[in-house]
Amino acid sequence: MADAETDAGRGVDVLDPFRQFLSLRRDVLVLSVAMLAFSLAFQMTSRYVPEYMRVLGISPVLIGVYLSVGNLVSAVYPYPGGWVSDRVGSRTALTAFGVLSTLGFLVWYAVESVSAWTPFGLALPAFVLMTVGLLFTQAWKSFGLGATFAVVKQSVDPEHLAAGFASTETFRRIGFLVGPLLATALLATTTGFVSGFQRILLVAFAFGALATVVQHYLYDASEDTIGDRFAGVSQVLADLRGLPPLLRPLLVGDTFVRFANGMVYGFFVLFVTDELGVGLQVFGIDLRPDAFFGVLLAVEMVVALASMVPVSKLAERVGLKPVVGIGFVVYAAFPTLLAYAPANQWALVALFAFSGLRFAGLPAHKALIVGPAEADAGGRVTGTYYLVRNVVVVPSAALGGVLYDASPALAFQLASVVGLVGTGYFLLRGEEFEPYA
8 A cells, every 4th residue: 555655646856866866776877877977978079079170170061061960860870779789789789889989089089180181171081080980979879868768757657757857857967067167177278279179088088988888887788678679660650650649749849949959059169269259257267268168058057957857847837838838939049149149258158048948948848748658658759759850950050051151140040030930830739748737
């Protein structure tokens, strides 16, 4: 009887997300720690990669192509990843993908040595090597998305899904906060951006190597039933036809919003460091614009971490749809606000703090995705949803690169227009998930 009462009242201790993780079985906890370590490595490097490419002579157009390749990788990697896992086991596959991701940071490190070779003025060797590094570094991320959604869905009552995702997101996004701060510290202690970023890559390599070793020796996948079998393209098509009707307006609106974000997301660092050229001067600290950008990312993530849990609780009162809508509005408005921002350090701090509010709606967004799924189908529904969205978003960065090369302000304004179209569609056509109604 006591167990039944416990199950009936099962929820998430949203005031202590780390306690929630420590209560998980060891293999899930090990994967969570590995996710945190790789998150640190990715966040130290990925937001600075466009600036690294620009300094090495790669044009905004090619940077946009590179970012679109990244979108493509994110869309298609989970499926061959599942195929590999079926044949070699998840423990071996996780280790192999961890090794590839870690080596990717070394590939990026080597790009500087070939950057002087620029046939036709296009820096093609550097671009090709950066792309190879991208294919490597993204390997570990081919796992985990559907599994994470499914674990939360299986462990949390429907009316507490947003709070459950707030707990997992809070843990994971510690890397999003600490990574940029580490990058800022490393950049601030070097005389030039390239030498500073190469130090960042070496530290990222160390994080990736540590995470790979830890998960290889501590992860036990003997009882892991998530993603046991990859059914192929026919299963993907069947899942597309079987998406819950509640998800369709969300998917359309979300795709517009993410396409808009994909047009400009990778160019924020170029705009702040090169167009605005704003550094930070406070309390005797004097940071270059590239180092200041890491501070701005940290400010963004502080707001995100501070807002996700209370906003997820607010969703239990007002519903998921309004909270998701607020996040979409922030996504859509930010590019234009940045395009017209004054070259003032405090204005940029305030603007990136505002940008952090887009993450406040993320737990509610995830709850609205996985909530309508049938029991034990959360991972499959999630994978299908993200496959459709990510495939459509693939060319967004390439388009953004062409627009940015012509006019950064134009690129940012058009991105806001596309984002507002998606936001309006979702607010007009989207429906509320029943437990939150």
